[in-house]
Amino acid sequence: MPKVVNGTIGLGNSSFSLLSQLASMHKNRRKLSLCLPSKPAGLGSLHIGGVSPYTNDVSKNLASTPLVIDQTTGGYFIDVMSIEIAGNVVPLGKKRRGNAMICTLAPYTVLQGSIYKALVSEFVREAKMLRVANVKPFNACFSSKGMGVSAAVPVIDLVVKGGAKWRINRWNLLVKVKRDVVCLGFLDGGVTMKTTEMVIGGFQMEDHLVELDLEASKFSFSSSLLLKNTSCGQNRIV
Template sequence: MQLVQALLLLALALAGSHVSAFPPYKTLVAPITKDTTTSLYTTTLNFHENYLVDLGAPFSWYSCQYKHPPVTCKAAPCMSARSYLSPLCPPSSSSSNNRCQNCITTPVNPLTKTCALSDLTYKNVALYVTNGGHPTSSITLNDIYMSCAPGYLLKSLPSGTTGLASLSWASLALSTQLTPPHLGITKKFAMCLPSVSNGKGTLFFGNGPYLFRSPALVDVSRYLSYTPLVKNPKSSDYYIGLNGISVAGKAVRFPRNAFSIDSFGRGGTKLSTVLPYTVLRSDVYDAFVREFKMATRHIPQARKVKPFDYCLKSSAIASTRVGLQVPQISLQVASGKDWTIYGANSMKQVSKDVACLAFVDGGKAAEQAVAIGSYQMEDNFLVFDLAQSTLGFSSSLLGYATTCTNFDFTVKP
């Protein structure tokens, strides 16, 4: 199986990702925008097309024109795309190679779980080139493989969205196709989700530096700790090993093997940009919230607000540079480091005087033990090094006097 995947990746590298100018290019960059209505994030490709940011989808898709270049069924990109056929779609009548002409894929809307049988195609993608501090020019990468999708697949996505941008492990994800080896771009991407809708976050492809105003320019990669990325054979999502969770420095007691992945691919800890808040399986959630309640018992409670179960009177809580002054939450990752969650990422202000613990009970049958949602990733700088299979994480940039919106997108040759 590994040999087949390696051959597919080689064939894809040779087949696509041509560029309209000459290398070298070390880093590409695109802006990320937060949609407050949906709590989802889009990135801008081709300077005006907005794509939903999805860390888990096996391939990208967009609402393409009636006429689009087809991909044959026996082409390597088709083999890769069809290794992720969604069970949410009806079987394709072209499943047999004897009857297949154009490659049929199964793009899925991750919010509505709607699926459609659609053609695999390819298009050109333009992005900015950056020196780490600002864009210096732009380039166009040719023959980037995506699936077509009908317009109804855009339902529940931010207004004006063109499609979905996959940043997963999969060989057809943008995180692979936009880092082609022949351009000298390292197989790595960095993501910084903005916490506000009136500023641009950042999506880098390739090595740093990653320079943000703080107020002087600082390379935020200096703040990173690292932990291994874990591959779940049943998923194209990113997982990390989690040893435990502590609240105010006190370890929460969980059932044995609470964070392990079973033989069916269930359990574990994944990262998701399409979940607005971190979702915990009930056994993990109950123990965690119980400990957080103990640590905040001196703060007056407020009536709970859906989807949250535990809310406090925010007027009784001091405010700091990293948000409301509530007990720190630490995710103790497999490398032995702590991913620290401060008030800005743990408490959601839902009204003038009410803030809620921004973690959600996923139920006893939740697919993962922990699914880290986008609210917990806002203003955190994350580097997904696919070549080294590591995740770099900064914890909140607010503690370093900067945010995800402090990259300068002014083009300066």
């Protein structure tokens, strides 16, 4: 997965960022489209400007939610109103505005401790898979021996402000950690997460097209491109 992050290549909201400078230089809209590949050899894509490089069946069918920008750090946040697993709501506890940071530098999504424990408990309850010993840093691991496409892996929906659901399917949930063992790809952030309860990491964004429109303060996202028999690692999305 490419290490694309606000600070690394200047995608933040400052006037000195790569995004702002290129938008000013080429008179483009301050908007970026990002597609992270799931395959190590995949190149993915990063596009800056107002015109999406993707075909209508992907880019014209994105769900959206307000984008919240931290004026101090330039970080990007969205409001996750609730989390659902197979339709069951996971309690989030006390919420803060802009409670989920978008951060591709984080390899996996990190949750505040109590939310993480509730999510793992509900996922394990719904998953029809044989649980095995944990493999650090994960706390819910399963046997993948003989696991086929029909395996009962519950989907996780992030219900964002405005009512749209960012659906996370099995490809972005289960991490292969060794032969015949997969783990739920979320991490426990403990109780010390003070500015946000959730950091949405790169693994959960792989093979999803995401767009950040700074001028419209809007964050948009697709469903998994694997459902369309394509991926972010392909040269063209058709």
